[in-house]
Amino acid sequence: MSKVAVITGGAQGIGKGIAERLGNDGFNIVINDMNIDLAQETVEEFKKNNIDAIAVEGNVAKQEDQFDLVKKAVDKFGSVDVFINNAGIDQVEAVEDITPDNLDKIFNVNVYGTVYGTQAAAKQMKEQENGGKIINACSIAGKTAFELLGAYSATKFAVHGLTQVSAKELAQFNIKVNAYCPGIVGTSMWDRIDKGMVEYKGLKEGEAWQEQVNGIPLERSQTPEDVANLVSYLASSDADYMTGQAINIDGGIEVH
Numbered sequence: 692m693s694k695v696a697v698i699t700g701g702a703q704g705i706g707k708g709i710a711e712r713l714g715n716d717g718f719n720i721v722i723n724d725m726n727i728d729l730a731q732e733t734v735e736e737f738k739k740n741n742i743d744a745i746a747v748e749g750n751v752a753k754q755e756d757q758f759d760l761v762k763k764a765v766d767k768f769g770s771v772d773v774f775i776n777n778a779g780i781d782q783v784e785a786v787e788d789i790t791p792d793n794l795d796k797i798f799n800v801n802v803y804g805t806v807y808g809t810q811a812a813a814k815q816m817k818e819q820e821n822g823g824k825i826i827n828a829c830s831i832a833g834k835t836a837f838e839l840l841g842a843y844s845a846t847k848f849a850v851h852g853l854t855q856v857s858a859k860e861l862a863q864f865n866i867k868v869n870a871y872c873p874g875i876v877g878t879s880m881w882d883r884i885d886k887g888m889v890e891y892k893g894l895k896e897g898e899a900w901q902e903q904v905n906g907i908p909l910e911r912s913q914t915p916e917d918v919a920n921l922v923s924y925l926a927s928s929d930a931d932y933m934t935g936q937a938i939n940i941d942g943g944i945e946v947h
């Protein structure tokens with residue numbers, strides 16, 4: 692029977708790239724997203740390419756939605772072998788300007804969402820003979836400071852910590868937990884970050900993005916496929932001895 696991968700926030704961007712790659716690797720795919728229309732469109736596109744996939748509407752910040760997501764995946768495909776806590780949101784703000792509402796919002800999705808996804812996936816994986824793999828969306832901003840991304844960065848540092856602790860706690864159940872740390876990926880998230888930085892710094896549209904891209908040693912921006920190449924490895928049996936790692940895939944921006 693094919694293995695099953697669940698990808699939160701998989702309707703577009705990095706999540707879609709990962710879902711497509713894992714589908715081509717032979718996984719059955721379950722895409723979660725709040726934007727169910729886009730998730731359905733993505734699933735239809737995958738089906739045309741012979742990837743077996745379903746879309747499940749849900750908000751990762753709600754614990755019950757995450758358990759419902761796992762239940763729907765198991766009802767449809769029989770297991771959850773890989774669970775990707777990919778959904779995340781951005782905010783561009785100087786630390787002095789961060790509001791309580793914004794702080795709640797970003798922690799709810801990026802941090803609480805990762806906790807709830809891990810809980811739902813682990814419960815199911817503990818019942819499975821072969822355990823499973825949980826893979827979290829961290830960021831280079833989860834290891835290093837980036838101006839105007841204070842709240843976002845704090846959530847990704849938290850995801851980094853959660854990855855390490857979950858790995859230690861779940862190893863005994865043959866559940867591996869790792870994270871991918873992308874750099875500057877051309878998705879709708881970066882369109883919003885560019886807009887926010889342009890406002891703060893008085894730049895022209897696209898200039899903040901270009902400034903970041905100019906600093907990439909490999910001299911090009913990143914694609915969702917670049918990230919998916921790493922996640923494909925983390926989801927595979929080749930990574931069976933790896934757990935607790937947060938791996939940069941960023942064209943050389945950060946070296947640790």
Ligand SMILES: NC(=O)c1ccc[n+]([C@@H]2O[C@H](COP(=O)([O-])OP(=O)(O)OC[C@H]3O[C@@H](n4cnc5c(N)ncnc54)[C@H](O)[C@@H]3O)[C@@H](O)[C@H]2O)c1
Binds near residue numbers: 828829881
């Ligand atoms: N784009 C980058 O440069 C970059 C770099 C490092 C890390 N990341 C991380 O990678 C992940 C994906 O980023 P992206 O650039 O593809 O983002 P994106 O905004 O392009 O896509 C995110 C998807 O998640 C969905 N989503 C948002 N909140 C949700 C929620 N509460 N519940 C369910 N779905 C939700 C959105 O509808 C959207 O389809 C995020 O965790 C992000 O922080 C992105």
